[in-house]
Every structure is written in C-alpha cells, then in structure tokens.
Amino acid sequence: MTNKFYITTPIYYVNASPHIGHLYTTLAADILTRAHKQWGENVFFLTGTDEHGAKIAQAAGDFGEIKGFTDKVSEEFKDAWKLFDINYDYFIRTTNPQHEKFVQEFLTKLYKKGDIYLGKYRGLYCTGCEEYKKESDLENGLCPLHKKKPEKIQEEVYFFKLSKYKEKILASVGTDKFQILPQERKNEVLSFLKQELEDTAVSRTKVSWGISVPWDKKHIIYVWFDALLNYLSALEINKSPNIWPPDVQLIAKDILRFHAIIWPAILLAAGLELPKILFVHGFFTVNKQKVSKSLGNVITPQELIDRYGVDAARFLLISAFPFGSDGDFSFDDLDKRYNAILANDLGNLVQRAVVLAQKNNIKFIPKNPQYSEKIKAQLEKIDFYSACEQIKKAIVEANVFVNETKPWETKDKKTIAELLNKIEKISVDLKPFMPTVGEKILTQLKTLQPEILFPKK
Ligand code: MSP
Secondary structure: OOOEEEEEEEEEEOOOOOOHHHHHHHHHHHHHHHHHHHOOOEEEEEEEEEOOOHHHHHHHHHHOOHHHHHHHHHHHHHHHHHHOOOOOOEEEEOOOHHHHHHHHHHHHHHHHHOOEEEEEEEEEEEOOOOEEEOHHHOEOOEOOOOOOOOEEEEEEEEEEOHHHHHHHHHHHHHOOOOEEEOHHHHHHHHHHHHOOOOOEEOEEOOOOOOOEEOOEEEEEEOHHHHHHOHHHHHHHHOOOHHHOOOOEEEEEHHHHHHHHHHHHHHHHHOOOOOOOEEEEEOOEEEOOEEOOOOOOOOOOHHHHHHHHOHHHHHHHHHOOOOOOOOEEEOHHHHHHHHHHHHHHHHHHHHHHHHHHHHHOOOOOOOOOOOOOHHHHHHHHOOOHHHHHHHHHHHHHHHHHHHHHHOHHHHOOHHHHHHHHHHHHHHHHHHOOOOHHHHHHHHHHHHHOOOOOOOOOO
16 A cells, blocks of 8 residues: 555553553654555554453452443543544454454464474463563562562473574664664664573463463463464454554553564564664653552543643643653643643644734635654654744744834734744644644634634643
C-alpha cells in the first residue's frame, strides 16, 4: 500500500484499570495518527489489551471467572480511549480466538523450522513483569519495578533460539534499519546485545491461563510471545496484509528488551521485515511517585477530563515534558499551564480577534493553509514537545502582533484580517492535538460568534 503509516501501542495488561500512564502512550499514537491523516497518509492505528498469564489470572482472583474479568477491564480501556477522543482502527484482545489460533500456528512454524526446542528452565521469574530475571537484574534481591522478590521456578519449557538472531539484530539496530529512538535507548540495546544472549523460554507448564502449545498441550505459550504477536495477528484478523511492517511502535522503557530484542528475533525467525521505528518514551510519576494502585496516586483519565475537558487535557499531557524523558505530573503544574497557555494566550487571542472582526464588520477569508513544515518535521521525529513549543510560539507571536498593531485603535481591516488568518494557521497545526478545539476555532472564525474555549481555573 502506498503512503501507509502503521502505528502501534503496547497492548495493556487488564490486571488494573487504565491510568494516565497508559493514556500517555495511546494519546501519543492518536496524535500521530491524526497528523499523518491530515498529511494525506493511510493510517492504521492498533491498540488493545493483553489478557493471558499468571498476573491476569491472579488479578481476576475474587471476580471468579477470568474471561469475564478480562471482558470487563478490556471495556474500561475502550471507554477511556473513547472519552479521550482516541480513534484507533482496531482494538486487539489476546483472548480473541482468531489471535489464539494465529499464535499457535506461528509457534508451530518456528518449531518445524527448528527454532524451538524442549528444555528445562531453572531460575527466577517476576510475575509483575511476567519476565524471567537474572540476579544481575535485581536490586537487593528485589525486582526494581515491583519491589518484590522474584519466584524461583524450575519447569520444563520450550525455548526459542534467540541467540541465533543476535548478530542480525545488532546489525539492524546499528545501521538504524530498525531504528530505536531516542539515541540513549538505542545505545542501551546495543550494549545489551554485545553481552552473551541466552535463548528465551516461550512456554510455561505452571500456568494455566493462556494459549496451549498445539503439539504439547500441557505447555502454555509464554504470555510475552503471545502478546508480541498481536502486532501481526491484528492485521490478519483485519485482512490488512499490505501494511507490514509497523512504521512506528510506541512503548515505554519498561518493556524495551521485549520489543528491541525478542520481538525482532521472532520476526527474523519468521522471515519478516522489522519495524521501522521503535520509540521509547519515559516513565512518569505523579507527585514524584511511581503511579501505583497501592500508593493511591492513580489518576484516571476521567479525572483529567472533569478538570480540563478533553482537548485541553490532551494538550497538557503530551506537552508536559519531552516524550523520551522521564517526567513528573501534578494538578498544580497542569493548572498553571492551562491558565497561561490555553486560557490566556490562546483562548483570549481567539476571543479578541473574533470580537474585533465582528465589531469592524470584517469577513474571514480562509486561506486553508498546509500543515507547518517545521511542526511536521518535528512530529515525524516523534518530538511532541518541540512541536508543541512551536505551536505555543506561534500563539505568543500572534499575541505580540495584536499588541503591537493595536487594531482596536486603528480599526485597520487588513490587520484584523491578517490576525484571523494567523489564528486559522494555528488551528490547523493544533488539530491533531486538540481535534475539537481546532474545529471550534475555525467555526468561530467563520461565524464570528465568540465562545469561551477555556474557562479559567
Ligand atoms: N502487556 C504488556 C505489553 C505487551 S505489548 C506486546 C505491558 N502492559 S502494561 O499494562 O504494563 O503497559 C505498559 C505500558 O504502559 C508502558 O510501556 C507504557 O506504554 C505505559 N505506561 C504504564 N505506566 C506508565 C507510566 N507511569 N509512565 C509512562 N508510561 C506508562 O507491559
């Protein structure tokens, strides 16, 4: 397919309800989707939920039936994305029988090829991460992310010959054929790949909630092998075979190794092309603490909307700090930025211009501008922060223009018309970030009916 743009988010575990961490990645994917659509590309945006494995079975605990539990939480994710005006093309669930069948067939192919063999695993496992751990991965004997002691496990498993693909991955990452961004994440992957790489387990026998290995039913396919294949199975389920490979895969740093090492090895084993860009964003904390249920600082997408409205919340979240870095988030900071950038700089600007045009009887003549080249280039590099800074700069410049030309005194028609077109340009660039506000601004310009866009906090 020409001009295609395939973008994915991780599929989220359904052990807990969606929070702003999940929202951050999914929103980023939605903004890129809308931007690429605005530039005339054929976009396919995939997201979904990861529903197998011990972690989910444990979380389902009191609920009783596991599938019922995953149905419920998976819906919560869909609802959250709807609230935030996130328009994905397909929502994949790993409990979808079509996905399950795809995973079984895929594994069988690798088995027949000789890339899967039976062995014994003896070592550590963190159910929170659903990951095999080495002593060197731990801090004081605990998983650094979950602060828990990993389980010692010993079981018969099938292994995948990960080590066989090491050199090829190294070459693809090194040459940016498979580009890992930002640079520091690429370096991290390269140095990891320079060490010895062990084969990885792709089945477990002590877990029952999952997809069985078709030729050996007492084995359940390792949840990460199952989950990673969603990026492929979703296309088959949707009958969209011509959009492989992904143009951009968004993840956070917690799941880098799975996506930068195991995933490309699986694809190479199947003779498939690697994704073009893997962008690894930072982690965010709320009030300087990791977002967690037990700390009680989980902010739901609904709370953000109640406070700022959908579009403002989208803009504030994505422009809070550079996408590749870690950052902190607090209502205090969001309130300040909301008042300064949105209520004052943008809201007042539009209001002033529309009232001026109305009073002086000036008609808005649309110029239908193209998307700004500079912002486009920044979004192509997945640099939301700079793109937003650029938009903010245009808003500030338009304010300076009004203050310097003083059209309320001069009543100069040309100046007012020029101001309207400056605002038109800003609204076009803003649309991927604030789809409704972008439209509302255009409507106000056309009708010259002022309406408050951002009530002050
Ligand atoms: N199910 C796996 C992913 C499988 S993909 C084939 C998983 N799920 S998760 O629910 O734990 O989601 C992890 C992802 O959620 C992160 O990579 C990131 O995209 C997002 N985030 C969750 N918490 C976050 C923060 N506190 N900050 C930023 N992103 C966060 O891992």
